[in-house]
Amino acid sequence: MTSAENIAQVALEIGAIQINAREPFTWASGYKMPIYNDNRLLLGNAEHRALIAKGFQDLLKKCAAEVEVIAGTATAGIPHATTLADLLQIPLVYVRSTAKSHGMGNKIEGILKQNQRVLVIEDLVSTGASAINAVAAVREAGGIVEHCCSIFSYGFPEATEKFKSISCQIHSILIFSELLQVAQSTQNLPQNDIETLRSWQEAPFKWAENKGL
Numbered sequence: 001m002t003s004a005e006n007i008a009q010v011a012l013e014i015g016a017i018q019i020n021a022r023e024p025f026t027w028a029s030g031y032k033m034p035i036y037n038d039n040r041l042l043l044g045n046a047e048h049r050a051l052i053a054k055g056f057q058d059l060l061k062k063c064a065a066e067v068e069v070i071a072g073t074a075t076a077g078i079p080h081a082t083t084l085a086d087l088l089q090i091p092l093v094y095v096r097s098t099a100k101s102h103g104m105g106n107k108i109e110g111i112l113k114q115n116q117r118v119l120v121i122e123d124l125v126s127t128g129a130s131a132i133n134a135v136a137a138v139r140e141a142g143g144i145v146e147h148c149c150s151i152f153s154y155g156f157p158e159a160t161e162k163f164k165s166i167s168c169q170i171h172s173i174l175i176f177s178e179l180l181q182v183a184q185s186t187q188n189l190p191q192n193d194i195e196t197l198r199s200w201q202e203a204p205f206k207w208a209e210n211k212g213l
Contacts, residue, residue: 003055004174007151008182010048011174016041017152019183021196024213032208034193034200039123039151043079053083055173056121056149063171065147067119069112071095073134080151081121095120095134107137114142122150125170128159135168147171152179156204176201 001009011017018025018036025036042048060067072081072094085092093110112118118138122131135145145168153159153172163170180197183189200207 003051003058004178005182006051007042007055007174008179009186010051011037011039011042011152012183012187014041017179019187019189019193019197021193021200024208031205032213033204034197034207035154037124037152037154039076039080042151049080049083052080052151052173053087055151056080056084057087059149059171059173060119060147063147063169065119066117067147068116069093069118069143071108071112071118071120071134071138071143071145073097073120073122073130076123077121077134080123084121093118093138095137097130097133108141112138112141112143116143118143118145120145120148122148123152125150125153125159125172126156128156128162128170131170132162132166132168135166149173154204155201157202 016038019034021034024032024034027033042052067090069091070081070085072078074094074096078094081094082092091111093108093112096107096109099107120131120134120138125131131148131150135148138145147169150172152174153176155176180194184194
């Protein structure tokens with residue numbers, strides 16, 4: 001079983017990823033969506049954390065990325081960035097969503113030297129806004145960022161285009177199509193729900209309105 005399949009199965013079992021096409025979830029944005037992801041639930045088990053770190057390590061090998069520093073996005077990306085940095089035995093920093101309003105006014109916490117190659121770790125990519133904000137912050141601080149990794153990505157076209165526009169490659173351990181395959185085989189997700197989720201992915205922010213929800 002691949003890292004993606006393992007993570008998908010674990011996430012579905014513990015409720016870190018939930019699917020309900022009939023009774024949608026309300027996201028923080030206010031939009032109603034047929035899927036919800038809370039990767040913080042994966043923090044409670046050391047084996048799950050290790051599985052995610054190994055998944056990130058496999059992604060790095062696959063894309064042959066040269067990395068000198070791991071940068072976690074605050075707050076959800078920090079624990080997984082820490083586990084990966086420990087596994088690779090390289091430095092760790094983290095990126096605030098906004099600069100501190102006191103002290104040194106840092107947005108990057110930790111030691112980052114000019115021209116170091118940095119891998120940004122995000123837990124989830126939806127529109128990609130927070131990860132792209134982190135990439136920009138690291139670049140402004142003098143780091144070189146060509147790759148960003150997440151545990152899971154919804155695979156929205158909007159996010160793909162955003163990462164292309166800033167010349168940063170986005171890699172996810174688990175992608176949406178793999179999640180659907182695992183959900184169908186292990187959770188007995190009906191084919192109708194699979195089709196609903198695929199149509200949602202194509203136009204996620206219009207989905208509820210088109211459904212009259």
